[in-house]
Amino acid sequence: xxxxxxxxxxxxxxxxxxxxxxxxxxxxxxxxxxxxxxxxxxxxxxxxxxxxxxxxxxxxxxxxxxxxxxxxxxxxxxxxxxxxxxxxxxxxxxxxxxxxxxxxxxxxxxxxxxxxxxxxxxxxxxxxxxxxxxxxxxxxxxxxxxxxxxxxxxxxxxxxxxxxxxxxxxxxxxxxxxxxxxxxxxxxxxxxxxxxxxxxxxxxxxxxxxxxxxxxxxxxxxxxxxxxxxxxxxxxxxxxxxxxxxxxxxxxxxxxxxxx
Ligand SMILES: O=C(O)[C@H](O)[C@@H](O)[C@H](O)[C@H](O)COP(=O)(O)O
Numbered sequence: 001x002x003x004x005x006x007x008x009x010x011x012x013x014x015x016x017x018x019x020x021x022x023x024x025x026x027x028x029x030x031x032x033x034x035x036x037x038x039x040x041x042x043x044x045x046x047x048x049x050x051x052x053x054x055x056x057x058x059x060x061x062x063x064x065x066x067x068x069x070x071x072x073x074x075x076x077x078x079x080x081x082x083x084x085x086x087x088x089x090x091x092x093x094x095x096x097x098x099x100x101x102x103x104x105x106x107x108x109x110x111x112x113x114x115x116x117x118x119x120x121x122x123x124x125x126x127x128x129x130x131x132x133x134x135x136x137x138x139x140x141x142x143x144x145x146x147x148x149x150x151x152x153x154x155x156x157x158x159x160x161x162x163x164x165x166x167x168x169x170x171x172x173x174x175x176x177x178x179x180x181x182x183x184x185x186x187x188x189x190x191x192x193x194x195x196x197x198x199x200x201x202x203x204x205x206x207x208x209x210x211x212x213x214x215x216x217x218x219x220x221x222x223x224x225x226x227x228x229x230x231x232x233x234x235x236x237x238x239x240x241x242x243x244x245x246x247x248x249x250x251x252x253x254x255x256x257x258x259x260x
């Protein structure tokens with residue numbers, strides 16, 4: 001069953017997400033310490049949670065083995081990496097830059113996989129190429145953890161609901177070009193359902209009142225035309241939701257809520 005962890009305080013939520021990430025990290029690296037941790041992150045508000053938990057929380061940050069991390073982006077906007085809209089750019093500002101001031105952390109990794117920015121804004125053919133190249137970089141045995149957001153319309157990654165975007169949900173390639181994103185910018189690349197199916201752990205983070213209605217549609221109505229609800233239904237054993245009370249306040253069926 002999908003598990004939901006619900007918190008009243010932002011800081012507590014961030015800490016619990018961080019603890020979950022560290023657990024996934026430790027399992028992936030293994031007791032001998034020889035493994036690596038393949039993790040993919042989303043854009044939007046998630047980077048703030050990562051900053052609060054993995055950088056600003058001293059107790060947790062001491063447990064993060066950055067040199068073992070291989071960081072990818074679940075979706076990326078097709079803009080230069082220093083554009084304010086870039087998901088990599090947001091991660092760099094929120095996490096990588098502050099890390100460089102944390103002792104010797106940055107000398108020890110992480111390895112971050114970005115889109116090929118030389119191909120950005122060069123037309124459709126090159127947008128397809130960006131997706132294809134990014135797909136070729138993905139870890140062959142799948143991700144240890146996907147950290148996902150949830151839009152107020154029920155999208156996740158750049159998998160949007162509705163007829164216009166159905167092509168993304170039937171995509172068999174692991175990374176697709178999304179050419180008509182309703183959330184700007186319109187051109188993005190996104191992981192597809194096969195990547196989600198192969199991942200070992202999936203964590204969604206959803207906070208705030210803008211998520212109330214969609215949480216009701218996902219958890220009460222179980223409307224599987226929403227990519228987020230579809231992922232819940234397809235992979236209940238590995239899906240975890242970290243939510244705040246506000247986002248989850250319109251959900252009638254609270255049976256998925258459990259403690260961590
Ligand atoms: O690049 C993107 O736009 C994101 O990856 C996107 O999928 C995001 O995760 C959701 O839109 C939730 O964003 P918020 O957490 O900011 O609402």
